[in-house]
Amino acid sequence: xxxALLSIFFAVTLFAHDIWIExxxxxxxxxxxxxxxxxxxxxxxxxxxxxxxxxxxxxKKGDKSENLNVxxxxxLSLKKECDELYIFMDNGYYTKTSYGVKNLPKxxxxxxxxxxxxxESIKYLEKNSKKPLSSAFxxxxxxxxxxxxxxxxxxxxxxxxxxxxxxxxxxxxxxxKSSKDGRVNIRIKREGLQNISATLRKSGDGKKSDEIVYTTxxxxxxxx
Amino acid sequence: xxxxxxxxxLVATLSYAxxxxxxxxxxxxxxxxxxxxxxxSAMLPEDKFLAYMKLDYASYKKYTDVxxxxxxxxxxWMYGIGYGFxxxxxxxxxxxxxxxxxxxxxxxxxxxDINLMGVLGFKYDEGFILTPQNESLDDLEDWHFTIFAxxxxxxxxxxxxxxxxxxYDAGMQLSFGEPSYMIGLSATKWFGNGFTLxxxxxxxxxxxxxxxxxxxxxxxxxxRANAALAYKFYVNPKKKLxxxxxxxxxxxxxxxxxxxxxEQEATGGDILYTTxxxxxxxxxxxxxxxxxxxxxxxxxxxDKQQGSxxxxxxxxxxxxxxxx
Numbered sequence: 301x302x303x304a305l306l307s308i309f310f311a312v313t314l315f316a317h318d319i320w321i322e323x324x325x326x327x328x329x330x331x332x333x334x335x336x337x338x339x340x341x342x343x344x345x346x347x348x349x350x351x352x353x354x355x356x357x358x359x360k361k362g363d364k365s366e367n368l369n370v371x372x373x374x375x376l377s378l379k380k381e382c383d384e385l386y387i388f389m390d391n392g393y394y395t396k397t398s399y400g401v402k403n404l405p406k407x408x409x410x411x412x413x414x415x416x417x418x419x420e421s422i423k424y425l426e427k428n429s430k431k432p433l434s435s436a437f438x439x440x441x442x443x444x445x446x447x448x449x450x451x452x453x454x455x456x457x458x459x460x461x462x463x464x465x466x467x468x469x470x471x472x473x474x475x476x477k478s479s480k481d482g483r484v485n486i487r488i489k490r491e492g493l494q495n496i497s498a499t500l501r502k503s504g505d506g507k508k509s510d511e512i513v514y515t516t517x518x519x520x521x522x523x524x
Numbered sequence: 525x526x527x528x529x530x531x532x533x534l535v536a537t538l539s540y541a542x543x544x545x546x547x548x549x550x551x552x553x554x555x556x557x558x559x560x561x562x563x564x565s566a567m568l569p570e571d572k573f574l575a576y577m578k579l580d581y582a583s584y585k586k587y588t589d590v591x592x593x594x595x596x597x598x599x600x601w602m603y604g605i606g607y608g609f610x611x612x613x614x615x616x617x618x619x620x621x622x623x624x625x626x627x628x629x630x631x632x633x634x635x636x637d638i639n640l641m642g643v644l645g646f647k648y649d650e651g652f653i654l655t656p657q658n659e660s661l662d663d664l665e666d667w668h669f670t671i672f673a674x675x676x677x678x679x680x681x682x683x684x685x686x687x688x689x690x691x692y693d694a695g696m697q698l699s700f701g702e703p704s705y706m707i708g709l710s711a712t713k714w715f716g717n718g719f720t721l722x723x724x725x726x727x728x729x730x731x732x733x734x735x736x737x738x739x740x741x742x743x744x745x746x747x748r749a750n751a752a753l754a755y756k757f758y759v760n761p762k763k764k765l766x767x768x769x770x771x772x773x774x775x776x777x778x779x780x781x782x783x784x785x786x787e788q789e790a791t792g793g794d795i796l797y798t799t800x801x802x803x804x805x806x807x808x809x810x811x812x813x814x815x816x817x818x819x820x821x822x823x824x825x826x827d828k829q830q831g832s833x834x835x836x837x838x839x840x841x842x843x844x845x846x847x848x
Contacts, residue, residue, distance in 0.1 A: 451649075451650075451662060451663075468660065470662075475660045475661045475662055476658075476659070476660025476661055476662070476663070477658065477660075478658075479656075479657060479658030480657075480658070483658070484658070484660050485649075485659075485660050485662055485663050486660060486662055487662035487665065
């Protein structure tokens with residue numbers, strides 16, 4: 301048995317904001333904020349992000365994957381057809397101090413209370429290859445849920461290996477934890493754009509950050 | 525008159541910390557509830573132990589003012605330890621301690637027959653599968669089932685004698701005298717909100733035993749069917765505290781006991797109980813308290829069966845368990 305109790309603070313910091321990819325006739329758009337606003341998950345619908353934090357964009361079409369050089373402007377927009385689109389961001393260091401949270405490493409601020417480094421990624425599925433696109437933290441959808449009530453059967457990978465203990469959330473609400481073989485099942489509860497997130501925490505160097513927080517999101521659509 | 529070993533396993537449920545980190549075996553804030561009397565389909569976490577204690581206290585209705593050997597009350601204590609061999613396979617050893625009191629201060633008290641129980645857990649998720657080690661909250665909404673089998677070994681004393689040297693009635697003895705066998709099935713459905721539906725049924729059979737005075741007794745077979753609705757009434761995530769209420773219907777069918785091959789009068793019948801209770805989860809501890817009342821009876825010789833099941837004023841059930 302693994303007794304893994306989370307504090308309220310921990311849960312809130314994990315899933316305080318959403319990242320998602322919006323698909324339209326104009327292409328893909330990367331957005332940040334609160335996708336599905338509720339009593340428990342409230343705030344501004346759209347929050348501006350720094351496009352310079354985007355480090356990698358991978359587009360897979362058929363059997364071919366390519367790294368895209370994108371114009372780093374807000375919001376990130378792509379006019380390209382992809383079966384799968386993967387975006388990786390390095391959000392840098394965050395340090396909580398008694399006078400607020402700073403986007404700086406622990407050794408660069410005074411009165412540091414807690415610090416972490418944040419890596420974030422997101423994948424949008426048009427067609428599901430059931431394979432990873434990156435060697436970073438990633439969610440692989442192993443089946444093709446078609447309607448509300450179906451389960452999304454997920455494989456959580458880190459460095460292309462199954463990872464245990466990643467906390468997986470649906471619509472920002474944690475629903476489970478990945479098993480030894482990286483597996484976890486999440487039930488589809490709404491139609492439209494699905495937003496499934498996984499978070500993994502590792503120890504930092506103690507100097508610049510106490511821990512490293514990896515977050516990855518999976519987007520795909522369910523029509524009914 | 526016989527009192528059976530009711531092996532309701534009120535095991536701790538899979539649980540989730542606040543905001544839902546799946547954590548197998550932690551008595552928790554999210555996930556299915558567990559009733560007081562009806563057997564839940566929750567399995568023990570792999571490589572974890574469960575320490576278990578239960579008291580089933582019965583106070584019987586009395587029909588005469590004279591001292592005429594009417595059964596007054598009984599205390600059925602059950603001490604047990606369980607182990608999760610696999611996420612789908614749990615084993616238990618139970619040691620009962622019974623006290624049976626008549627109105628004239630006559631009583632028998634002591635350890636009854638040891639019980640060994642095995643539980644196989646499975647669920648339905650696009651087909652039947654063994655209960656997996658890791659389940660999300662969404663997985664916990666699937667129908668879960670167990671098949672359980674129990675054998676009691678005649679480790680208790682079936683030769684207790686009264687002050688005048690004669691054997692106590694078989695129903696007052698502290699052993700069935702022979703192994704007994706039980707097989708059962710449970711089903712649990714958590715609706716993903718505060719409600720959990722739990723059902724179980726079991727069949728218990730006994731072998732004929734010959735006492736030292738030559739009397740041969742075969743206790744009647746029993747069929748039980750239980751249904752329960754548990755409701756998550758209160759949760760305090762900070763204190764890791766959860767409080768559930770439970771409403772149960774407990775049906776018991778008793779055949780007739782046989783003595784020297786002859787079916788005995790004033791034994792057997794059908795009883796429907798209702799159990800109203802609550803369960804408290806705190807960290808990895810679970811405690812339950814319930815009042816069990818006979819609400820309908822159809823006993824074979826109703827007016828002659830004082831002190832048997834169905835003739836209670838009330839029963840009080842208390843259980844306590846902890847995972848470690």
